[in-house]
Amino acid sequence: MMKNIRAISGWTLVLILVALVGCQATPAPTEPPTPVPPTATPLPTATATPEPEPWQRKARLPNNTAAAAAVVLDGKIYLIGGDQSGAEGADKGPVQVYDPATDTWTLGAEMPTPRLYVAASVIDGKIFVFGGTGNGEIFRSTVEVYDPATDTWEVWPDMPTPRTNFFTHVVDNKVYAVGGDEACSCSVEAYDPTTDTWEKRADMPIPRKRWRSVLLDGKIYVLGGYSQGSDADLGAVVEVYDPATDTWTRAADLPTPQWDAASCVLDGRIYTVPGDDPVFPIYDPATDAWEMGPDFPWPRHVHSVACVGGAIYVLGGGKDGQPISSVWAYDPAR
Numbered sequence: 264m265m266k267n268i269r270a271i272s273g274w275t276l277v278l279i280l281v282a283l284v285g286c287q288a289t290p291a292p293t294e295p296p297t298p299v300p301p302t303a304t305p306l307p308t309a310t311a312t313p314e315p316e317p318w319q320r321k322a323r324l325p326n327n328t329a330a331a332a333a334v335v336l337d338g339k340i341y342l343i344g345g346d347q348s349g350a351e352g353a354d355k356g357p358v359q360v361y362d363p364a365t366d367t368w369t370l371g372a373e374m375p376t377p378r379l380y381v382a383a384s385v386i387d388g389k390i391f392v393f394g395g396t397g398n399g400e401i402f403r404s405t406v407e408v409y410d411p412a413t414d415t416w417e418v419w420p421d422m423p424t425p426r427t428n429f430f431t432h433v434v435d436n437k438v439y440a441v442g443g444d445e446a447c448s449c450s451v452e453a454y455d456p457t458t459d460t461w462e463k464r465a466d467m468p469i470p471r472k473r474w475r476s477v478l479l480d481g482k483i484y485v486l487g488g489y490s491q492g493s494d495a496d497l498g499a500v501v502e503v504y505d506p507a508t509d510t511w512t513r514a515a516d517l518p519t520p521q522w523d524a525a526s527c528v529l530d531g532r533i534y535t536v537p538g539d540d541p542v543f544p545i546y547d548p549a550t551d552a553w554e555m556g557p558d559f560p561w562p563r564h565v566h567s568v569a570c571v572g573g574a575i576y577v578l579g580g581g582k583d584g585q586p587i588s589s590v591w592a593y594d595p596a597r
Contacts, residue, residue: 317557318591321576322366325359327586328579330428332383333525333567334390336411338363340569342578343392343409344374344381346586358409361590363572372414376405382431384438386456388412391419393440394426402427402445423461424452430476432483434506441467441476441483441504448472448490451504465509471497473522477533479548481507484514486535487521498522501546515551518544525568527575529595534575538564543593561589 324342331345340361347356356378358371378395385391390409397403402425408417422440429443438454449470453462467485474488483504490497498520503512523538533546536559543556559577566580574594579587 315597316560317597318560318593321590321592322361322368323590324579324588325368325370326357327588328359328567329581329586330379330565331567331579332381332392333569333578334383334385335569335571336385336388336390338571340571340576340578341371341383341390341409341411342567343383343390344378344395344397345567345579346379346565346581348586360411361576361578363574363576363592371409371411372416374409375407375416375418376403378403378405380428380443382426382429382440382443384431384433386433386436386438391431391438391456393422393431393438394429394443396427400425402443420459422452422454424450428473430483432476432478434478434481434483437506439464439483439504439506441485442471442474453506464506465504465511467504468502468511469497469500471500473538475521475524475526475535477526477528479528479531479533481505484526484533484546486526486533487517487524487537489522514548515546515553518542518553518555523564525566525577525580527568527570529570529573529575534568534570534593536566536568536575536577538562538566556595557593559591559593561591563587 326347328345328347332343334341342359344356356374360369360371378397381395382393383390392407394403404421404425406419406422408419424444426443429441431438431440440452442448444450447470449467451464453464471488471490475486477484485502487498499516501514501516503514519542521537524535526533526535535544539562541558541562543559544553545556546553563580563582567578569576573596574592577591
């Protein structure tokens, strides 16, 4: 009987073990882990591109210069004469030549007679320089001609009327010298370089000093200035001379009085930079009206202005009683 008990017990043990094994729970299937996306590289924060300033600095003049004449020839600006006090060669009056394409300056031959407040015009590829103040004479009749092709000067016969701080313009191959004479600062004379002769023309109706002038559509515009004791509002007066009829008319007054300014013509409009004033008046002859452009950031006086390559350049001038060398440019199309 003990043997049977052992046998039963052994089978029982086996059955129990089998039951235990069979009863073990089949492990529940586990879900695969949720994939973690790679860390995204953040996009750079967009920043607004700042608008360019309307006026841009350009390469400085080689010499501090005020009261010089500026002309444009073959896409370059020629700055001639002026007060170059304190600069090397100031007593000689070198020609300063600016190339807008490279924003660089070079020096040309020295003017034979150093002068400031000269007038200059281009005739047949040469630059005629008239009158001015220099060598102890306030009003000079000197005429000298610069040839950029050879970098040489030639002395021509004097003008009949000494002049300073005046302007010349070329119309139909004749040079018109306007104002700046000692008698009234109002006389006009026409010079024919083919015959080397001068002819008297109609005077400016209102004598004036420290004014500026431009040529537009064959007519000469005289802008601002002052005339002691004659007209309190002269600084805003604009007069127009027509060489074809030898007559003067009035145009719309400047928005603000101005003197010691500088002006030039670009795309049929007059751009003027007054002396010691940030305003920037622009004239449209089609409407005979003025509008204001963006303020000029560095006002000065007796500066020069030239229009070339679609931009207006302000060159040198005087500040705090001294000539300066800074140059600024404004592109209306930008």
